[in-house]
Amino acid sequence: MKHPLDIIALDGGWLCLDFINTVSGRIPGMGNEYLNTWTDFIHWVRRAGVLPEPEWIAWSLLPAGNIDEVRTLREALYALFEHLIRTGSIHPKDLDVFNSFLHEVYPHTRLRSTADGLRRGIDPGPHPEKPLWFIALSAETLLLSDRLPRVKACDNCGWLFLDTSKNGARRWCNMQTCGSQTKAKAYYHRKKNN
Numbered sequence: 001m002k003h004p005l006d007i008i009a010l011d012g013g014w015l016c017l018d019f020i021n022t023v024s025g026r027i028p029g030m031g032n033e034y035l036n037t038w039t040d041f042i043h044w045v046r047r048a049g050v051l052p053e054p055e056w057i058a059w060s061l062l063p064a065g066n067i068d069e070v071r072t073l074r075e076a077l078y079a080l081f082e083h084l085i086r087t088g089s090i091h092p093k094d095l096d097v098f099n100s101f102l103h104e105v106y107p108h109t110r111l112r113s114t115a116d117g118l119r120r121g122i123d124p125g126p127h128p129e130k131p132l133w134f135i136a137l138s139a140e141t142l143l144l145s146d147r148l149p150r151v152k153a154c155d156n157c158g159w160l161f162l163d164t165s166k167n168g169a170r171r172w173c174n175m176q177t178c179g180s181q182t183k184a185k186a187y188y189h190r191k192k193n194n
């Protein structure tokens with residue numbers, strides 16, 4: 001049987017958003033935890049393609065890191081983006097918390113040349129926290145990008161996603177799962193009210 005995190009939906013459209021979506025939902029009463037153990041995180045890192053496969057294998061054999069730290073970063077990122085979506089601005093406290101993560105990550109980064117110009121990368125070599133550094137940099141890139149206003153929360157489950165639709169009117173993390181449920185609910189309520 002496959003580990004549940006080998007098949008979790010990646011509907012966020014951006015690494016740090018998929019990471020935030022490692023609970024079953026963000027609506028009160030829906031928040032089943034998916035990252036209960038370091039092993040869960042190992043499966044998710046592979047699923048999300050955070051590290052190239054050979055590097056993932058080497059990393060997965062390192063002594064387990066602290067899953068609490070993983071969830072701390074996730075909840076800090078959720079708080080930051082959720083506040084932004086709800087109010088249109090970033091809370092200074094959330095930014096302070098995220099900056100303290102970036103302070104930890106930056107000593108492990110270096111600029112490298114790519115076909116698209118210079119990019120910030122991570123030092124080679126395995127390190128237990130390396131996937132968290134990639135996630136933090138993914139959040140930084142999104143926060144600095146002009147796509148930031150397109151980060152949204154699903155109307156049905158509260159998962160975060162980057163709306164890449166042409167008209168910017170997407171409301172659900174996934175049309176098949178959440179969109180159809182919302183439509184079914186609306187249909188049900190209409191019927192009930194008749």
Ligand SMILES: [Zn+2]
Pocket residue numbers: 154155156157158159172173174178
């Ligand atoms: Zn959803």
